Amino acid sequence: MLLDGLTVLYHRPSGMTHILVTPAPQILAALDDRPADSDELLRRIGERFEIESEDAAEAVAARLAELEAAGLVRRA
Amino acid sequence: MSDGQEDQSPMIPSRRTVLALGAAAASTVVTIRPAFAQTAGSVMNCTIPIPASGMGGKMIAADGSVVPYGTPGAFPPLSRPLTGEEAKKLLQGGQAPAGIDYESAQAYANYIRRLQPGVGGYSCYASLQNRV
Numbered sequence: 062m063l064l065d066g067l068t069v070l071y072h073r074p075s076g077m078t079h080i081l082v083t084p085a086p087q088i089l090a091a092l093d094d095r096p097a098d099s100d101e102l103l104r105r106i107g108e109r110f111e112i113e114s115e116d117a118a119e120a121v122a123a124r125l126a127e128l129e130a131a132g133l134v135r136r137a
Numbered sequence: 138m139s140d141g142q143e144d145q146s147p148m149i150p151s152r153r154t155v156l157a158l159g160a161a162a163a164s165t166v167v168t169i170r171p172a173f174a175q176t177a178g179s180v181m182n183c184t185i186p187i188p189a190s191g192m193g194g195k196m197i198a199a200d201g202s203v204v205p206y207g208t209p210g211a212f213p214p215l216s217r218p219l220t221g222e223e224a225k226k227l228l229q230g231g232q233a234p235a236g237i238d239y240e241s242a243q244a245y246a247n248y249i250r251r252l253q254p255g256v257g258g259y260s261c262y263a264s265l266q267n268r269v
Contacts, residue, residue, distance in 0.1 A: 073253065073254070076170075076254075076263050076266070077168055077169065077170050077266060078168070078169040079166055079167070079168050079169075080166070080167045080168075080169070081165060081166050081167075082165045083156065083157065083159075083165070084156050084157065084158050084159065084165065085165040085166050087156055106156065109153065109154075110153055110154050110155065110156035111153045111154065111155045111156065112155075112156055112158060113155050113156065113157045113158070114157065114158035114159070115160075117158055120158035120159055120160065121158060123159075123160075123163075124158065124159070124165060127164065127165060127166045128166060130166075131166045131168050132168075132266075133166070
């Protein structure tokens with residue numbers, strides 16, 4: 062659900078609600094149930110967006126770690 | 138047929154949306170966990186039957202789905218329910234409970250992750266989310 066710039070995800074099995082801000086939703090969309098490492102993820106994101114970051118690789122790795130800690134992604 | 142006139146439509150530059158990935162230290166995910174009125178002791182003492190009662194004669198596929206008995210590649214139901222502590226260790230780090238091999242344990246872990254409200258063991262699983 063989109064809510065004024067935020068993306069809200071409700072995980073029914075756990076009852077947890079996750080509130081995401083850019084670029085977390087875009088990263089999830091780029092994964093789209095197709096496993097990818099950081100480099101591949103950056104490539105997919107770069108196909109749709111102009112990436113703005115001082116260190117894109119480090120930023121993506123940090124975002125993935127966040128999503129993994131939240132249980133929204135897991136290692137293949 | 139062309140009448141020799143050129144298209145006069147104005148050209149506009151195409152721009153892709155800029156996506157800022159943010160600083161490594163920034164936070165982009167906030168998780169709100171449901172409140173369950175359970176003490177730490179009762180969470181660890183809760184149990185998760187695999188599969189839930191009422192699913193007798195079924196087996197657990199590798200992806201955690203419940204399948205008919207005899208399905209190739211499926212794993213037998215557990216003879217006893219997992220404790221909350223065992224389930225927590227399994228879900229966190231893949232540690233198989235005593236007497237259960239790794240492959241079976243992964244199937245049981247996937248079963249737990251598929252639990253829905255109203256199915257036996259779901260409350261225990263949901264309570265673990267507060268402590269996983």
